[in-house]
Amino acid sequence: MTQQATDFTLDTAAELAELETGAAIQGRSPWYLAWRRLRRNFVALAALVLFVLIVFACAMAPWYADHVAGTGPNETHLTDRIKSGGKTVDVISPGGTEADPDHPGQLRIKPVEVLGPQLWHAGGKYVLGADPTGRDIAVRVLYGGRNSLKIGLGSALICTFLATVLALLAGYYGGWSDWLITRIFDLIAALPVILLGIALGAALSINGFHHFGINLESGSLWIPTLVISVILVAYIGRPLRGQILSLREKEFIEASVSQGAGPFRVMFSELLPNIASSILVFFTLIIANNILVEAALSFLGAGVQPPNPSWGTLISEGQERIRTAPWLTIVPGTAIVLTVVALNIFGDGLRDALDPRAKVKIG
Amino acid sequence: MAAFIVRRAIGAVIVLFFVSVITFLIFIVVPGGDPAERMAGKNATDENIANIRKTWGFDQPVYMQYAKMMQKVFTGDLISYSTQQNVTQEIKRGLPATFSLAIGAAIIWLSFGVLVGVISAVTAGRWSDRTITILALVGISMPVFWLGILARYYLGPEKLGLFPDGQYVPLTQNPIEWFYHLILPWFVLAVLFIGFYGRVLRSNILDSINEDYVRTARAKGLSPRAVLRRHVLRNSLIPIVTLFALDFAGVLGGGAILTETVFDLNGVGQFAARSVRNLDLPPIMAVTLLGAFFIVTFNALVDFFYAYLDPRIRPS
Numbered sequence: 001m002t003q004q005a006t007d008f009t010l011d012t013a014a015e016l017a018e019l020e021t022g023a024a025i026q027g028r029s030p031w032y033l034a035w036r037r038l039r040r041n042f043v044a045l046a047a048l049v050l051f052v053l054i055v056f057a058c059a060m061a062p063w064y065a066d067h068v069a070g071t072g073p074n075e076t077h078l079t080d081r082i083k084s085g086g087k088t089v090d091v092i093s094p095g096g097t098e099a100d101p102d103h104p105g106q107l108r109i110k111p112v113e114v115l116g117p118q119l120w121h122a123g124g125k126y127v128l129g130a131d132p133t134g135r136d137i138a139v140r141v142l143y144g145g146r147n148s149l150k151i152g153l154g155s156a157l158i159c160t161f162l163a164t165v166l167a168l169l170a171g172y173y174g175g176w177s178d179w180l181i182t183r184i185f186d187l188i189a190a191l192p193v194i195l196l197g198i199a200l201g202a203a204l205s206i207n208g209f210h211h212f213g214i215n216l217e218s219g220s221l222w223i224p225t226l227v228i229s230v231i232l233v234a235y236i237g238r239p240l241r242g243q244i245l246s247l248r249e250k251e252f253i254e255a256s257v258s259q260g261a262g263p264f265r266v267m268f269s270e271l272l273p274n275i276a277s278s279i280l281v282f283f284t285l286i287i288a289n290n291i292l293v294e295a296a297l298s299f300l301g302a303g304v305q306p307p308n309p310s311w312g313t314l315i316s317e318g319q320e321r322i323r324t325a326p327w328l329t330i331v332p333g334t335a336i337v338l339t340v341v342a343l344n345i346f347g348d349g350l351r352d353a354l355d356p357r358a359k360v361k362i363g
Numbered sequence: 364m365a366a367f368i369v370r371r372a373i374g375a376v377i378v379l380f381f382v383s384v385i386t387f388l389i390f391i392v393v394p395g396g397d398p399a400e401r402m403a404g405k406n407a408t409d410e411n412i413a414n415i416r417k418t419w420g421f422d423q424p425v426y427m428q429y430a431k432m433m434q435k436v437f438t439g440d441l442i443s444y445s446t447q448q449n450v451t452q453e454i455k456r457g458l459p460a461t462f463s464l465a466i467g468a469a470i471i472w473l474s475f476g477v478l479v480g481v482i483s484a485v486t487a488g489r490w491s492d493r494t495i496t497i498l499a500l501v502g503i504s505m506p507v508f509w510l511g512i513l514a515r516y517y518l519g520p521e522k523l524g525l526f527p528d529g530q531y532v533p534l535t536q537n538p539i540e541w542f543y544h545l546i547l548p549w550f551v552l553a554v555l556f557i558g559f560y561g562r563v564l565r566s567n568i569l570d571s572i573n574e575d576y577v578r579t580a581r582a583k584g585l586s587p588r589a590v591l592r593r594h595v596l597r598n599s600l601i602p603i604v605t606l607f608a609l610d611f612a613g614v615l616g617g618g619a620i621l622t623e624t625v626f627d628l629n630g631v632g633q634f635a636a637r638s639v640r641n642l643d644l645p646p647i648m649a650v651t652l653l654g655a656f657f658i659v660t661f662n663a664l665v666d667f668f669y670a671y672l673d674p675r676i677r678p679s
Contacts, residue, residue: 190378190662191385192617192654195635199647202639203389288504295506296621300636315509322516333509340504 030354034277037353044349051342054335058145065139071125073143074307076133082125092132117327129327131317141332144309148336151225151303151310152291158229159290160283163236164275168267170237171244182241185234193231194296200227201302224303228290236282243275277354284350288343295336311336371666375659382655383436383648387429390644432648441649445641450649454631460531461630463541464622465614467549472556473607477600479557480564485591487569495561502558511551511625518547529626552622556610560603567599574598601672605665612661616654 038044057064065072081088092112100108117129117137128138170181204223247253248271256270291311297303298312306313311332318328416422420431435441441450483495519528526547532540571577572595580594581587610618620632627633631650638646 187378187381187385190382190655190658192613192651192658194620195617195647195651195654198620198636198639199386199389199651202642292504292506296508299506299508299621300624301640312506315506315512319512322512323521326516329509329512333506333513336506336509337501337504341500344500344504 030277034350034353038349041349041353044346044353047342047345047349051339051346054145054339054342055149058142058149061139061142061146064142065136071136071139073140073309074135076135077130092130111324113324128331129325131328132321132325137314137327137331140309140314141311141335144311144314144332145335145339147221147304147308147310148291148294148312149339150221151228151294152287154221154225155228155232155290155294156283156287158225159232159286160236160279162229162233163240163282164272164279166233167237167240167244167275168271170241171248172263172267172271174245174248178241181237185237185241188231189234189238191231193293194300196231197227197293197297198300198302200231201297205302205305221304221308224294224297227297228293232286232290232293236286240275240278240282243278244271247271247274281347281351281354284343284347288340288347291336291340291343367670368667371663375663378659379652379655383433383652384429386648386651387432387644390642390647391425391428432645435645436649436652441645443638443643443645445638445643450646453634453646454649454653457629457631457634459533460628461615461619461623461632463531463534463545464548464552464619464628464630465611467545468552468556468614468619468622469607469611471549472553472560472610473603475553475557476560477564477603479561480568480603481591481596483561483565484568484572487565492565496565499558499561502554503562505554507551507555508621508625510554511548511622514547514551515626529628531628531630548622548626548628551625552614552619560606563606564599564603567602568595571595571598604668608661608665608668609658612657616657617650 071077097107098110100106126136128141131137166181170178201224253266253270256266294303294310295312295315298310299316304310304313314332315329321328420428439451443450479495479499483492486492515529517523518525527544530544532544534541577590577594580590617632617635619630620636623630623633624636635647635650
């Protein structure tokens, strides 16, 4: 090891924070300072742009289906022929038999061939290929992305909200409410995540949920959304509770209480702003995590129910066809990886910018 | 210390009790409708349904059904609703595959994770660190089942032919084939953890580099390598040990469900996945309890480990 290797350099955001002294930070809000650090982190900004583009593309799925591909996500085209690069080709080649060149006079089975990715050659049709019933994969991936993103964002919102409220109640009141909420977190964390997810998802997919005045039909997207929110609530709730417990002992809380602030005021206008940056970082990173969990649940048949597409169900459909049509598996998986990488990079950048010395981790 | 261990153990048992109640309620209360009707199928007569209800005890109150089921869990007489097989036997059959997968993958992810973290930290800011950071990021962002499907097909017999096509070969039957068949599943399962551990260790090392005791060690003339190994790494590895214990328990307790399914290893996780599809309560109950048992036990072990290392957190 050389001498140089012992002079460890820290991350860029932390270095920037070191340089921020005196006049540079005087009178600036922490959010402004964070934005200034984030602005210089081009990798994180590029990741944010990529994520926004993916969301935009999925939001535009109906437009793409109507004006570019000319087919809906569930329309089959078993007998269609399209023009691609000047040639006319079958979307699904008719199978049947053909003369066997190795054994003259005999017939052999001609395998059914599915149209592969055409990119720009077919004028926007089958850009990413077809599936065995002639559905356009590009259209299906965009529509599937709508469901995956809805579930990822929705469950991240609900999960973060639940965790914040529970952590505030536990951390502020302490005593038996802290004891109860901590035990609930322990209990949820003791259940194997994927196992609990598929158990709940499968149980709810039979008749939906009809208790406590809540009515959800069995195919509803709310089911995977709520399942994921509940099974991951402890992962955010526990660290937030820890932060609130230590903030609770600080002087500014005592000052606020001595001025006559009630519990509600202390929780929401004193404690909440102090954990807001952690919440924001958790929220960003948990979207990425939830998209992966949704894909896993849907892959195992306990998430989004067919014929509704999602990135997970698309991979599960593609798995059986990987020999003849590998793009069915590769395309939706790539969509997941791009989205999750973008969110992870942006989440890391956000954490560095908001608090260069903080250690907020999701595991 | 003894009182601490006893209290922690009682807590673990209570958690396991609630886990079993929750699992039971998920399957009995949440779906609604009559489980006997579902089991009897579409063309069942009323008599059929009544018979099933009686044999399986669905006509009894919920708490009695729960007590009966838990009794069977402990005596090993649990019978599957859909296949009529003994659940304990099925789980025993799946355990060697699940353990082989989890232990092998754990060895790989721990050693590679530490290696990646150390390389990344000592070269922080340089190209090797940047490359590792990007690879680690992609690793933790990939759905494990997707990676598994692609690896099984493209590295398997049909394309490159480097590895066999999934399946589990018992260790006692043929150790070489056992190893050969498991290499791909091990690495596929380990990728996520390697990326994650590498990142955690990197930031831990970079944090402790600035501690006073590191400066002291360097000031007294220790070589950088010795400082890293004896002072920095020793402290930075403690959180990794915690993570490792919990992740290993998670993988044993159902976390390998996706890898097992993709590679057809016929382990406990795949058994659970199959049972969930048939809404077969008894196997799910048993597997969830087993998984929770691993998680709760390893959690307690981590607490003991900490209490052993750090006298301050030992309750008086």
